Amino acid sequence: MQQFQESMYKLIVETSTNLPADVRRVIQRAQEQEDEGTRAALSLSTISENITMAECNVSPICQDTGMPTFIVHCPVGANQIEMKKHIVAAVRQATKDSKLRPNSVDSLTGANSGDNIGPGVPVVHFEQWEKDDIDVRLILKGGGCENKNIQYSLPAELEGVGKAGRDLDGIRKCILHAVYQAQGQGCSAGFIGVGIGGDRTTGYELAKHQLFRHVDDVNPNPELGKLEDYILANANKLGIGTMGFGGQVTLLGCKVGVMDRLPASFFVSVAYNCWAYRRQGVVLDAATGEIKDWVYEGGSNVKMADPADKAASASEGRREVVLQAPITEEQIRSLRVGDVVVINGAMHTGRDALHKYLMDHDAPVDLNGHVIYHCGPVMSKDESGEWHVRAAGPTTSIREEPYQGDILKKFGLRAVIGKGGMGPKTLAALKDHGAVYLNAIGGAAQYYAECIKKVDSVHFMEFGVPEAMWHLEVDGFAAIVTMDSHGNSLHADVDKSSLEKLAEFKEPVFK
Ligand SMILES: O=C(O)C[C@H](O)C(=O)O
Ligand code: SF4
Numbered sequence: 001m002q003q004f005q006e007s008m009y010k011l012i013v014e015t016s017t018n019l020p021a022d023v024r025r026v027i028q029r030a031q032e033q034e035d036e037g038t039r040a041a042l043s044l045s046t047i048s049e050n051i052t053m054a055e056c057n058v059s060p061i062c063q064d065t066g067m068p069t070f071i072v073h074c075p076v077g078a079n080q081i082e083m084k085k086h087i088v089a090a091v092r093q094a095t096k097d098s099k100l101r102p103n104s105v106d107s108l109t110g111a112n113s114g115d116n117i118g119p120g121v122p123v124v125h126f127e128q129w130e131k132d133d134i135d136v137r138l139i140l141k142g143g144g145c146e147n148k149n150i151q152y153s154l155p156a157e158l159e160g161v162g163k164a165g166r167d168l169d170g171i172r173k174c175i176l177h178a179v180y181q182a183q184g185q186g187c188s189a190g191f192i193g194v195g196i197g198g199d200r201t202t203g204y205e206l207a208k209h210q211l212f213r214h215v216d217d218v219n220p221n222p223e224l225g226k227l228e229d230y231i232l233a234n235a236n237k238l239g240i241g242t243m244g245f246g247g248q249v250t251l252l253g254c255k256v257g258v259m260d261r262l263p264a265s266f267f268v269s270v271a272y273n274c275w276a277y278r279r280q281g282v283v284l285d286a287a288t289g290e291i292k293d294w295v296y297e298g299g300s301n302v303k304m305a306d307p308a309d310k311a312a313s314a315s316e317g318r319r320e321v322v323l324q325a326p327i328t329e330e331q332i333r334s335l336r337v338g339d340v341v342v343i344n345g346a347m348h349t350g351r352d353a354l355h356k357y358l359m360d361h362d363a364p365v366d367l368n369g370h371v372i373y374h375c376g377p378v379m380s381k382d383e384s385g386e387w388h389v390r391a392a393g394p395t396t397s398i399r400e401e402p403y404q405g406d407i408l409k410k411f412g413l414r415a416v417i418g419k420g421g422m423g424p425k426t427l428a429a430l431k432d433h434g435a436v437y438l439n440a441i442g443g444a445a446q447y448y449a450e451c452i453k454k455v456d457s458v459h460f461m462e463f464g465v466p467e468a469m470w471h472l473e474v475d476g477f478a479a480i481v482t483m484d485s486h487g488n489s490l491h492a493d494v495d496k497s498s499l500e501k502l503a504e505f506k507e508p509v510f511k
Contacts, residue, residue: 002288004082005089005289006090011090011136011282013058013097014280015140015279015280016060016065016099016140017054017060018298019055019061019278020277020279020298021297021299022214022215022296026253027047028048028302028305030248030249030252031045034241034249039241040241040246043441047242050445053446053450054445060098060378063375063391063466064142064143064376064395065142066103066139066141066146067122067123067140067141068122069139070122070137071137071209071212072135072136073127073129073135074126074129074286075128075134075286078286087124091115091117095115098390098391100140100378101377103121103143105464106118110463112464133292134283134286134289135281135295137295139279140278142187144185144187144274144395144396144420145190145272145274146272148182148186151203151268152268153265153266154166154170154267154268158173159502160176161176161502161503164177169508171196171256172230172231172510174270175256175268175270176238176502177502178194180498180499183244183494183495184241184419185419185421186272186273188242189249190272191254191273191277192251192255192273193210193256193257194254194255194257194268194270195210195259196259197267198259199267202259203267206257206259211273213255215253224256224258227510231251237504239498240494243439244490245480245490246494252277253277276443279296280295319339320339321334321342322342322343323415324343325346325370328414329434335436335481336486339480339481341436341438341479343371343478344474346371346456346474347370347373347417347452348371349373349376349377349392349468350372351374351467352400353460354460354467355400356403357463358403359406359407365471369413371414372407373472374394374417374418375392376466376467378390378391378392387470389455390449391449392448393419393442393443393448394442394448396418396420396442397420400418401426404429406429408430409429412433414435416435416437416438417438418438420442421489427492434485436484437482437483437484439479439490451474451478452474455472455473456472456473459471
């Protein structure tokens with residue numbers, strides 16, 4: 001087993017940096033389905049470019065490298081204690097090498113362990129089997145899409161689709177509702193795994209296990225196969241689209257599993273995964289730990305389409321405004337939903353811990369006229385002590401909804417960059433004060449890292465790397481105005497229209 005640790009390291013790096021072939025193929029199909037020139041097409045081009053960049057740079061596809069979750073099948077007699085030690089060591093090394101972001105946070109103190117190791121992290125499940133080889137699967141599922149998981153207890157009354165009973169049609173309604181409630185916040189277009197039955201814990205586990213299926217497999221249960229096809233065809237009619245910008249493709253895959261339940265319980269558990277669907281697996285020689293085979297076809301077999309042509313046509317007819325901080329109120333008031341803003345110069349990161357802190361403390365730098373970026377990057381430090389950005393896409397902004405409006409006004413911020421949009425309180429503050437919300441493409445961590453030319457300094461390292469306030473110099477950082485200073489919100493519009501479309505699925509289909 002001398003090579004087991006090295007094999008685990010290779011598995012982590014491959015999973016984090018090289019999106020598998022089956023996932024790439026459906027993303028490419030989505031690109032073909034979107035009309036040229038739309039926001040969805042522009043976003044998919046960026047996503048596509050980001051996938052290629054991550055592979056070339058051997059760097060994380062998305063900065064949120066998720067909860068490392070390993071499922072190990074091994075023959076009787078294989079030493080599980082040893083294997084777990086090697087997995088932990090490989091995770092630690094991959095974190096040190098910036099292939100994983102330090103993501104293990106003490107839930108009570110907020111302290112980041114710095115190496116992705118902590119109580120309950122990484123997750124490792126063992127199962128024995130009769131085969132001679134060891135099979136290890138890994139999924140890196142980020143926090144943003146994890147937050148969009150949802151569990152239904154039937155019977156239920158659901159927004160849009162109404163009564164959902166304890167039958168296949170009730171399950172159908174739950175799944176459509178699950179796609180609706182995620183909007184673009186889990187970085188759609190996404191994949192869903194559904195677990196029917198079980199208890200609250202095993203139902204979710206079953207749902208997550210569905211995410212290990214191949215995108216193009218066929219469900220062995222014909223009834224569930226029909227349900228999967230129905231969901232895939234119809235969820236896309238909700239019109240949520242990539243990043244919730246509206247569009248033809250909202251869902252890229254749907255896999256449903258079933259297990260028994262208690263007479264009193266009927267759970268439908270839905271695990272939502274973003275487009276950055278990072279899962280891989282290896283088959284190992286049980287004696288040496290050497291990799292014999294990969295479970296999913298490698299991403300390198302499917303080259304992503306060259307986005308140059310499509311991106312160029314996509315930006316035609318779209319107003320592009322270049323801004324540099326400090327930005328004036330007048331510049332902001334001239335922007336409208338749909339404009340593309342290109343930022344050059346200073347930008348400051350800030351997410352959950354910082355927003356809470358700023359509510360009753362001063363900022364360490366002058367933020368008047370500045371831009372705050374909801375981002376928790378992957379960073380590395382070179383021998384001379386200089387910081388470098390390894391991955392830096394946006395995080396879900398809605399978590400800052402309780403704070404953002406107050407903070408905008410208190411510090412005079414003019415632009416907030418994030419993803420998934422924000423709520424009515426922020427929208428009112430944008431109008432009142434004169435600021436905009438800019439939606440960056442979620443998961444496009446390599447694409448944005450390349451726009452960051454320099455790390456000027458950092459504050460609040462005690463919050464941990466993702467939560468610290470990084471002061472950056474950017475060049476050509478593009479994002480779309482989705483909430484302007486005149487009370488318009490693309491997110492509110494898409495939410496409203498998709499709820500209306502959801503209501504069209506009220507009538508029974510599976511009788
Ligand atoms: O934590 C992050 O950087 C992003 C997160 O996965 C999110 O989608 O909000
Ligand atoms: S930022 Fe988006 S792509 Fe990245 S882990 Fe979160 S949901 Fe997934």
